[in-house]
Amino acid sequence: MAYHLGIDVGTTYTAAAIGRDGRVEPATLGTRSVAVPSVVCMAGDRLLVGEPAARRAITDPQRVAREFKRRVGDTTPLLLGGAPVSAELCMARMVEWVVAQVSMVEGERPASLALTHPANWGEYKLDLLCQALRHVDLAPDHLVPEPVAAATAYAAQRPLAPGTVVAVYDLGGGTFDVALVRAGAGEARGGGVAGTGRAGAAEIVGRPDGIERLGGIDFDHAVFRHVLDAVGLDPERLDADDTASASGLAQLREECTEAKEGLSHETEVSIPVMLPQRHTEVRLVRHELEAMIRPALDETVVALRRAVASAGLEAGDVATVLLVGGSSRIPLVAEVVGAGLGRPVAVDARPKDTIPLGAALLAMSAADAASPSGPPPAAAAAPYSGPPTPAPHGAPVPPVPPARSPRGRTALVAGLVAVIVLAGIVGAIALGDRAGSGGGPATPTSSERADPDPGTDPDPASDTTGIDLGALDLGGTTGDAPIPEPLPGDDWSPEARGQFVGDCSTGIADQMAAVGADPVALCGCVYDDVSTSSDFADFNDQWASDDFDPGSRVGQDLTGALLACSTSAG
Numbered sequence: 001m002a003y004h005l006g007i008d009v010g011t012t013y014t015a016a017a018i019g020r021d022g023r024v025e026p027a028t029l030g031t032r033s034v035a036v037p038s039v040v041c042m043a044g045d046r047l048l049v050g051e052p053a054a055r056r057a058i059t060d061p062q063r064v065a066r067e068f069k070r071r072v073g074d075t076t077p078l079l080l081g082g083a084p085v086s087a088e089l090c091m092a093r094m095v096e097w098v099v100a101q102v103s104m105v106e107g108e109r110p111a112s113l114a115l116t117h118p119a120n121w122g123e124y125k126l127d128l129l130c131q132a133l134r135h136v137d138l139a140p141d142h143l144v145p146e147p148v149a150a151a152t153a154y155a156a157q158r159p160l161a162p163g164t165v166v167a168v169y170d171l172g173g174g175t176f177d178v179a180l181v182r183a184g185a186g187e188a189r190g191g192g193v194a195g196t197g198r199a200g201a202a203e204i205v206g207r208p209d210g211i212e213r214l215g216g217i218d219f220d221h222a223v224f225r226h227v228l229d230a231v232g233l234d235p236e237r238l239d240a241d242d243t244a245s246a247s248g249l250a251q252l253r254e255e256c257t258e259a260k261e262g263l264s265h266e267t268e269v270s271i272p273v274m275l276p277q278r279h280t281e282v283r284l285v286r287h288e289l290e291a292m293i294r295p296a297l298d299e300t301v302v303a304l305r306r307a308v309a310s311a312g313l314e315a316g317d318v319a320t321v322l323l324v325g326g327s328s329r330i331p332l333v334a335e336v337v338g339a340g341l342g343r344p345v346a347v348d349a350r351p352k353d354t355i356p357l358g359a360a361l362l363a364m365s366a367a368d369a370a371s372p373s374g375p376p377p378a379a380a381a382a383p384y385s386g387p388p389t390p391a392p393h394g395a396p397v398p399p400v401p402p403a404r405s406p407r408g409r410t411a412l413v414a415g416l417v418a419v420i421v422l423a424g425i426v427g428a429i430a431l432g433d434r435a436g437s438g439g440g441p442a443t444p445t446s447s448e449r450a451d452p453d454p455g456t457d458p459d460p461a462s463d464t465t466g467i468d469l470g471a472l473d474l475g476g477t478t479g480d481a482p483i484p485e486p487l488p489g490d491d492w493s494p495e496a497r498g499q500f501v502g503d504c505s506t507g508i509a510d511q512m513a514a515v516g517a518d519p520v521a522l523c524g525c526v527y528d529d530v531s532t533s534s535d536f537a538d539f540n541d542q543w544a545s546d547d548f549d550p551g552s553r554v555g556q557d558l559t560g561a562l563l564a565c566s567t568s569a570g
Contacts, residue, residue, distance in 0.1 A: 012173025
């Protein structure tokens with residue numbers, strides 16, 4: 001079946017996404033993750049890319065190139081084992097490998113290819129990239145600015161009114177880019193995507209800004225220098241020809257990167273130092289990392305303000321600031337950006353996938369628009385790109401894969417229904433009842449996600465929703481439910497979402513039918529909310545348990561999700 005491929009070659013990671021039948025999903029490129037490292041290695045007369053190249057970096061670092069995206073346009077080539085290679089050719093080889101990898105899995109080449117690029121790249125760099133792609137027999141159908149791709153993926157989850165301006169703050173591995181994107185203009189900048197005329201198309205307004213050499217690798221280097229200073233070592237004085245020292249330093253850099261990423265979730269980490277001169281470990285706490293990177297983040301806010309001013313807008317004209325790029329996961333980033341611009345901040349739960357998902361969606365939309373029969377019926381559904389924060393409870397729910405097999409109502413689904421009843425909000429989850437009502441209650445804040453009077457038991461006789469709770473027939477939904485299989489994978493993912501929504505909606509279909517509610521929409525919204533607040537492993541323990549506890553942390557998160565989803569539906 002024909003599909004469309006979106007590729008984002010980032011400074012540190014390369015990711016891709018596939019679009020078909022109105023849906024987009026990440027393409028798995030690596031053996032351990034969806035994305036692969038943007039690394040190339042000269043092995044004999046062959047240029048290895050991705051994970052095999054990254055493995056060579058520890059034992060043969062002189063033949064390996066990283067961060068080559070930063071060097072596109074530089075007339076001085078990279079030297080890999082003494083062989084000169086241009087930065088743009090390294091990018092082209094990465095794209096070539098991704099196309100071959102996806103084609104092998106899918107059994108055919110993509111019907112169209114969309115390739116993303118920084119918004120501030122001019123014709124010179126784009127022409128160099130296209131020449132390198134022709135060298136490997138590739139010609140992308142669409143060249144898409146990264147902010148346009150990111151805003152498109154965001155709008156697919158949370159449709160934007162025409163004219164809405166979103167600031168896309170892209171803090172990746174090696175570069176920082178910011179651009180303002182206006183929705184609903186009917187034209188998107190970016191190669192063949194422009195002029196599609198589809199509703200919700202995006203365009204860049206004002207002048208994109210950024211800092212060319214600022215990203216996660218700079219933060220990694222700051223941690224690396226901190227560790228070396230702590231153990232009293234100067235890398236310049238180490239023997240560059242000593243294999244043990246070179247390998248030890250390469251391993252230490254990896255440890256520093258993992259430590260930086262770990263501090264997004266932990267308050268302190270320990271970094272092992274295994275060098276010929278030192279065998280020890282260095283403790284690093286979050287506030288030390290924040291002190292290292294805060295000056296750089298302050299500069300990104302200055303660039304953000306410049307981008308807003310270049311569009312002739314005020315900060316208040318920006319609906320939200322969308323944070324994308326792997327480094328946007330650092331908690332301090334949202335704090336600094338939100339305070340610096342004074343606007344709401346949305347953090348995507350899968351920041352590395354946002355841009356390729358948007359690129360695939362644009363390529364698919366362009367193909368649909370060019371088709372005489374127009375887009376397929378499923379094209380109106382929103383693709384899944386991971387739940388942003390705050391979760392878009394009012395957004396259309398993407399198509400859900402069918403449940404694997406009817407397994408009866410699970411214990412967790414029974415708990416969901418029980419929580420609905422106990423919260424007394426069943427009447428509010430009739431998602432269609434409020435359509436066209438001209439508004440409704442706002443999504444409750446976290447402080448509001450609690451029973452209004454914990455000391456008062458719900459009284460069916462005094463229920464004001466107009467729903468007969470006794471008609472829900474909860475009998476048989478508890479106690480005798482079989483134990484389900486755990487959700488797939490080890491983290492929140494489209495596959496986990498599909499299984500959860502399929503099982504959840506099947507389990508509560510009868511109860512929801514009694515109140516005219518859409519169980520698929522409710523379960524999708526619940527998943528999106530819970531995935532931003534609960535640990536996946538903890539949730540899975542409850543999911544696979546025959547003794548669901550509504551009073552547990554997972555149960556409380558579900559209660560908050562149900563309250564938020566029910567009051568924001570419509």
